[in-house]
Amino acid sequence: MPRKQIKYCGYxxxxxxxxKIQGRSRLFCPACNEIWYQNPIPAxxxxxxxxxxxxxxxKRKTDPQKGHWCLPGGFIEQGETMAEAALRELKEETGLVGxxxxxxxxxxxxxxxxxxxxxxxxxxxIQGGTLRADDxxxxxxxxxxxxxxxxxxxxxxxxxxxxKKIVExxxxxK
Numbered sequence: 001m002p003r004k005q006i007k008y009c010g011y012x013x014x015x016x017x018x019x020k021i022q023g024r025s026r027l028f029c030p031a032c033n034e035i036w037y038q039n040p041i042p043a044x045x046x047x048x049x050x051x052x053x054x055x056x057x058x059k060r061k062t063d064p065q066k067g068h069w070c071l072p073g074g075f076i077e078q079g080e081t082m083a084e085a086a087l088r089e090l091k092e093e094t095g096l097v098g099x100x101x102x103x104x105x106x107x108x109x110x111x112x113x114x115x116x117x118x119x120x121x122x123x124x125x126i127q128g129g130t131l132r133a134d135d136x137x138x139x140x141x142x143x144x145x146x147x148x149x150x151x152x153x154x155x156x157x158x159x160x161x162x163x164k165k166i167v168e169x170x171x172x173x174k
Contacts, residue, residue, distance in 0.1 A: 006036055040108060040116035044086035045073030045156065046124040047104055047163045048096070050142045055160065057148060058093055058137035064113040065152035071121070071159065074136065082120040090124060094140045095132040098124035105162045109155040121159035123166065 006016055009029035016036060019028040027036035048056040057069045072093045076085040083100045090098050104121040111117050133140045143149070145164055151157045 005038075009034060009036070038116070040118040041114055042076045042082065042085075042118050042120065043073060044076055044082045044089065044120045044122065045071040045159060046086045046090040046098060047071060047121055047159060048090070048098060048124050048126060049145075049167065050126070052142070053145060053167065054142035055145050055148060055163070056094065056096075056140065056142055057151070058133060059139040060136060060152060061133075061138035062136050064111065068152035069149045070152045071156045072137070072140070073119070073121075083122055086120070086122040086124065089135075091129065092135045093133070093137045094129075095134060096129040097127045099127050101125055102166075104159055104166065107155040107158050109153065117155070119153075119155040119159070121156075121163070123163065 006027060008015055009032060011034055012029065012032045014029050014031035016027045017030055018025050021028060021035060027038065028034070029036065046056070050056070056072065058072050059069050060066050072090045073086060074089040074093070076082055080088065087098050087100065090096055101123040104123050106118060106120040109117045109119060131140060145167065151160065
């Protein structure tokens with residue numbers, strides 16, 4: 001089910017119209033002159049390696065992409081930073097407690113399920129916890145960086161590609 005589009009102004013209840021504003025078609029309330037910006041939903045993921053330099057992935061137990069592999073992650077909640085969201089989602093979905101090392105990258109993605117998303121990926125080191133699948137995941141496993149199953153989301157594929165470059169740079173520096 002795609003993200004619903006607003007039909008009525010949240011301030012005055014008037015039907016929303018589309019109007020060309022600032023060079024784009026935007027939702028607009030003609031009664032109170034309010035622009036209803038449609039911004040991407042922020043999400044955060046954790047890119048985690050174990051001691052064998054394998055990447056942590058989870059198999060989704062819900063849609064979107066039920067049964068497909070992904071990075072542990074999810075939506076950012078009120079009052080938390082992107083990095084805090086990545087760590088919270090890591091713990092909720094995998095049982096692992098982590099510490100952010102660095103931002104890997106961020107990517108924009110269109111989702112038929114949620115609409116526009118922006119996904120932040122963080123390199124995370126494991127600090128504790130016990131590996132177990134929970135929340136949105138039915139299975140969690142570590143995979144070789146050069147041999148893992150197809151990933152459910154384009155943004156996750158891009159994040160892993162960037163992550164692999166960082167890991168390789170680290171190997172060269174050692």
